[in-house]
Amino acid sequence: MKHLKIDNLHVSIGDREILRGLSLDLPTGQVHAIMGPNGSGKSTLAKVIAGHPDYTVTSGDVLFDGESILEMEPDVRARKGIFLAFQYPSEIPGVTIANFLRAALQARLPEGEELEATEYYAKLYEKMDLLEMPRTFTSRPVNEGFSGGEKKRCEILQMAMLQPTFALLDETDSGLDIDALKIVSHGVNSLRGPDTGMLVITHYQRLLDYIVPDVVHVMVNGRIVESGTKELALKLEAEGYDWANEPEAEAVGA
Amino acid sequence: MSDTQTQLEIDREKGNFRYDVDYEFDAGTGLTEKTIDYICDVKGEPDWIREFRKDALRKFHEKPMPTHWASKDLENIVFDNIRYYLSQGQKPKRSWDEVPEDVKRTFERLGIPEQERKFLAGVEAQFDSEAAYSNIKEAVGKQGVIFVGSTEGLKEHPEIFRKWFGKVIPTGDNKFSALNSAAFSGGSFIYVPPGVKVSHPLQAYFRINAENFGQFERTLIIADEGAEVTYMEGCTAPKFDTATLHSAVVELVALKGAKIQYITVQNWSNNVFNLVTKRGLAMEDAEVKWIDCNIGSRLTMKYPGVVMKGRRARGEVISIALAGDGQHQDTGAKMIHAADDTTSNIVSKSISVGTGRATYRGMVNVPRHLKGCKNNTECDALLINTNSRTDTYPAITVRGTGNACQHEASVSQVSEEQIFYMQQRGLTEGQAMSLSVNGFINDLVREFPMEYSVELKRLIDLEMEGSVG
Numbered sequence A: 001m002k003h004l005k006i007d008n009l010h011v012s013i014g015d016r017e018i019l020r021g022l023s024l025d026l027p028t029g030q031v032h033a034i035m036g037p038n039g040s041g042k043s044t045l046a047k048v049i050a051g052h053p054d055y056t057v058t059s060g061d062v063l064f065d066g067e068s069i070l071e072m073e074p075d076v077r078a079r080k081g082i083f084l085a086f087q088y089p090s091e092i093p094g095v096t097i098a099n100f101l102r103a104a105l106q107a108r109l110p111e112g113e114e115l116e117a118t119e120y121y122a123k124l125y126e127k128m129d130l131l132e133m134p135r136t137f138t139s140r141p142v143n144e145g146f147s148g149g150e151k152k153r154c155e156i157l158q159m160a161m162l163q164p165t166f167a168l169l170d171e172t173d174s175g176l177d178i179d180a181l182k183i184v185s186h187g188v189n190s191l192r193g194p195d196t197g198m199l200v201i202t203h204y205q206r207l208l209d210y211i212v213p214d215v216v217h218v219m220v221n222g223r224i225v226e227s228g229t230k231e232l233a234l235k236l237e238a239e240g241y242d243w244a245n246e247p248e249a250e251a252v253g254a
Numbered sequence B: 001m002s003d004t005q006t007q008l009e010i011d012r013e014k015g016n017f018r019y020d021v022d023y024e025f026d027a028g029t030g031l032t033e034k035t036i037d038y039i040c041d042v043k044g045e046p047d048w049i050r051e052f053r054k055d056a057l058r059k060f061h062e063k064p065m066p067t068h069w070a071s072k073d074l075e076n077i078v079f080d081n082i083r084y085y086l087s088q089g090q091k092p093k094r095s096w097d098e099v100p101e102d103v104k105r106t107f108e109r110l111g112i113p114e115q116e117r118k119f120l121a122g123v124e125a126q127f128d129s130e131a132a133y134s135n136i137k138e139a140v141g142k143q144g145v146i147f148v149g150s151t152e153g154l155k156e157h158p159e160i161f162r163k164w165f166g167k168v169i170p171t172g173d174n175k176f177s178a179l180n181s182a183a184f185s186g187g188s189f190i191y192v193p194p195g196v197k198v199s200h201p202l203q204a205y206f207r208i209n210a211e212n213f214g215q216f217e218r219t220l221i222i223a224d225e226g227a228e229v230t231y232m233e234g235c236t237a238p239k240f241d242t243a244t245l246h247s248a249v250v251e252l253v254a255l256k257g258a259k260i261q262y263i264t265v266q267n268w269s270n271n272v273f274n275l276v277t278k279r280g281l282a283m284e285d286a287e288v289k290w291i292d293c294n295i296g297s298r299l300t301m302k303y304p305g306v307v308m309k310g311r312r313a314r315g316e317v318i319s320i321a322l323a324g325d326g327q328h329q330d331t332g333a334k335m336i337h338a339a340d341d342t343t344s345n346i347v348s349k350s351i352s353v354g355t356g357r358a359t360y361r362g363m364v365n366v367p368r369h370l371k372g373c374k375n376n377t378e379c380d381a382l383l384i385n386t387n388s389r390t391d392t393y394p395a396i397t398v399r400g401t402g403n404a405c406q407h408e409a410s411v412s413q414v415s416e417e418q419i420f421y422m423q424q425r426g427l428t429e430g431q432a433m434s435l436s437v438n439g440f441i442n443d444l445v446r447e448f449p450m451e452y453s454v455e456l457k458r459l460i461d462l463e464m465e466g467s468v469g
């Protein structure tokens, strides 16, 4: 079993602190959900783990199986097994999905080894079938002109191809219609297993009906304020975040 | 695909290596009438060429430096410090075995003999001022195709050579065409007889080896009626601290119904001033197509042109320019419509990285009295990171009502966010940039012969790897 451990992480952008002492331990074999109001720092957390250059870690650590990854380039982290399904995926003009994933897989092979093309396409088609994506997508530039839902599906396709150890799914459900939600959830569930840990960021209990989490965290103002079982998500759905905001309000008032 | 890649494992180090060579013939530094006499004497040239050169030298001195519109960097060329003629001898060898060892190993390292065996109809390999090797496959020679150096062309085939030499690009066209006309040495003379279609490309490779040197090759290609030929040129130089000058003149003549395709994959090191004049003449129903890939150099100024002189003639320029850190690619195209129903097409893609700067300069001219002329111009620029700069100066003069012109331009950015996205999938920053660049030029590269598209991709990978801090 491997762990992705976030240890008392403080992150700023400019002189504004966004993550304010966040801790979390995600072992492989588990799915954790993070819920929290807009602007609470969920995407920031995901991007900092992936190594986005805009953010400054002022203290704390991110450990991949005990080893700090904060000094590593984003691509090194990715090849170690960290995958981020973006809330807002970038469009990469001119680079087809097939070429992009091929390059990404090639980058994981030792120097001098060539990706086997037939096997690669077999796997690509298998995963596309799983996500019910038409074959024509292989020759389309990554995310260019994709609908919101298609982009999300494309993120999960990439995850399925790259088989990460830790996957961070940032609002993968937003923009999906109900059928697409089922298909994508099915795709995500098929990647669950003892060697994979997932951190699922969402606003909606609905997703968690399909991807049932082991743990639910509530994030407010750059911190985890409560963790619990999936029932916690139901409580949030019913009551919103007001109750969770209280301690914060008190602290400010004091 | 992977097979070809291993076959052409050339330029892994961008041609940045150098073996010491003894030069038997050296005209010293600076360019005067005496230098010209020296060059004419060692080459054993006829008097008309001596006169031609001296006249050109005068024009060179008269012509102003085109600094006002391209770059002040031109002022940093010190013409008196440049060596204008360096060679080991004037006669190219017909077999690699006869090429002196010190020169041969350079071309071997660049993979030229191997490419020749695999897919070329003929090769000329120029080392500084003269070709060290020149050969044409027997079958092609038997069809009456002439493929020799410029000196041999003017001496052995004056009846064809003189008719066209300096006619497409007059000596005084610009300062650098005048310089080339004064000091030219090397380059190819090609004649393809009527109706002959040369099935494989002819290739020239230009190698600069010496420091403070100027290479002035001169190429003249004539495709007689209904003939077809593809010519490819490659070039490299080692990286010196001092400036090196490369100033070629290339003239193409496509007679009635002929087709000439001229492909350049330039990979100069970034101390080279690359100031080249290229123009083709297309007669009735003829076609001239320039495919021009400019990678490297300190400053490139190059605007391949086509004069469409006969009805239904076609001209095309497809260019890719990659301006890496500290480089300036000032490239473009000139289309001169001089007959009815002529068609021209310009597709230019430029990539600027870091402090690199890419400029597109186009000129399309359709006079009022012509009918049925068409031009299509597309210029796309890709900027990688914020320091980059791109300019387009399209000058399209289409007069008269029976003519059509279409112009499109776009500028796109590879943003940090896109690079991050790609890095998140496991690609290094350099790989991410390469992938974007290759994606950007992909539709053009598909038009290239396979061997050259593979080499181009490799050069781009290297350039991108090198541009990551």
Ligand SMILES: Nc1ncnc2c1ncn2[C@@H]1O[C@H](COP(=O)(O)OP(=O)(O)OP(=O)(O)O)[C@@H](O)[C@H]1O
Pocket (backbone or CB within 6 Å): A013, A018, A036, A037, A038, A039, A040, A041, A042, A043, A044, A045, A054, A087
């Ligand atoms: N690059 C940035 N520049 C400036 N501010 C930023 C940047 N990234 C995040 N922030 C700010 O940090 C805060 C947290 O943003 P983040 O995107 O992490 O929130 P979130 O929890 O993912 O919200 P949502 O549920 O709306 O996706 C927000 O106030 C946001 O404006």
Ligand SMILES: [Mg+2]
Pocket (backbone or CB within 6 Å): A042, A043, A044, A087, A170, A171
């Ligand atoms: Mg978010």
